[in-house]
Ligand SMILES: Nc1ncnc2c1ncn2[C@@H]1O[C@H](COP(=O)(O)OP(=O)(O)OP(=O)(O)O)[C@@H](O)[C@H]1O
């Protein structure tokens with residue numbers, strides 16, 4: 032009985048992990064592109080990107096999810112048949128925008144002197160960015176990034192609103208079909224999240240420690 | 248002029264003519280002319296805001312002067328007016344900019360070491376990246392040359408291909424090891440060999456500045472510029488940095504030093520340039536400028552310094 036519960040919740044959790052991993056894989060690099068856009072010297076692009084980031088950060092992810100999933104159908108374009116795709120698109124865009132602001136803060140916190148030191152040593156802009164600026168940015172953004180990433184773990188549960196069968200959805204379904212106290216599947220689902228977030232916290236702590244070989 | 252004097256006349260390495268620079272409406276440099284001979288140490292003094300830093304930044308192409316020319320070893324590296332009208336601006340040409348910048352080195356007031364790199368890696372980073380990209384370029388050129396030679400049928404065509412790719416010279420170094428050796432010997436020169444594996448945050452300000460000097464030296468600049476190298480240091484740490492600069496003078500390094508340390512200026516300089524309000528108000532040997540200043544502004548400046 033309990034085994035079946037764990038098994039079903041576990042398979043739901045795999046979907047949760049899938050949303051989590053795919054979102055990160057897309058949003059981490061996409062965020063860097065958005066960050067470059069928001070710092071562009073080409074004003075129209077800069078303001079467009081900043082406006083876009085403002086909209087995404089200023090509205091609920093739930094709303095964005097619904098719009099990506101049902102929007103195309105509602106304006107008569109096409110129907111989204113695979114809700115998982117809508118989830119990945121909405122989550123990736125949302126998180127790319129949050130990450131971009133973290134990247135931008137990190138990049139802007141590096142002093143102009145670092146760029147100039149690279150320049151007078153004959154380094155190209157690209158070399159200076161990748162060998163001087165980016166490694167320092169990475170160290171500075173680990174703490175805010177770990178916060179966002181932990182929030183993402185929990186945000187994945189929003190996917191169940193558009194019928195993606197992730198762990199919360201599985202737990203809710205349990206309460207209808209199995210003759211167990213309805214609270215138990217929900218509590219067990221909570222434990223899945225706790226363990227996962229706990230592991231991530233350890234991982235980020237480890238990364239922060241690895242990067243503390245120099246102080247700023 | 249006797250033949251003797253011509254023979255001894257030192258070789259001019261840097262020639263600066265008519266440098267003007269505006270930031271918005273304010274004209275910061277109003278026409279700067281001077282030259283530096285090989286092995287010479289030129290010290291620039293002047294009150295705050297007179298444009299000393301801006302001048303050094305123009306020489307290192309961190310700023311681009313609106314007018315004027317900068318020539319090194321007789322070659323015009325930069326022409327402000329030409330840059331203004333040029334379609335393809337030097338400013339935006341990373342490759343060309345690198346070649347020109349490498350004639351100069353710049354030591355900053357606040358060091359600007361790379362905090363995430365150990366001392367030795369601060370020194371080797373730029374030359375290693377340069378070496379790798381040169382190597383890539385050389386390999387590519389080699390391939391193209393081989394292809395061109397294969398296609399070439401006549402002796403002229405072969406000669407033309409040889410000539411075309413001869414310019415794509417070899418990297419400055421044999422291998423990465425050689426860069427490291429050079430970095431280590433340079434660290435030894437500034438007395439910091441034992442700190443090679445430390446990070447900048449583990450060093451005192453004076454040591455950091457000596458690393459910054461070594462980092463600039465590794466690039467073999469023709470002219471090494473210093474912008475107030477001791478201004479960010481506690482008074483008890485300035486000595487070790489000034490000592491390194493003196494030793495560089497003894498080994499005939501061509502230098503332009505902006506400083507507020509008058510005693511040091513007098514002692515190390517072959518030539519003093521006094522700047523005021525964006526012009527060179529007075530220039531000459533230390534004896535002339537310090538001992539017998541001609542301009543009223545120079546006198547007033549020196550008097551304020553001696554208080
Ligand atoms: N990027 C800039 N934009 C606008 N004004 C600038 C800029 N850089 C320098 N200036 C101005 O140019 C003038 C000369 O500055 P500069 O830094 O060259 O003086 P300095 O002789 O080095 O002074 P100090 O002895 O204080 O270092 C100052 O009035 C300064 O405010």
Ligand SMILES: [Mg+2]
Pocket residue numbers: 299300301474475
């Ligand atoms: Mg200055």
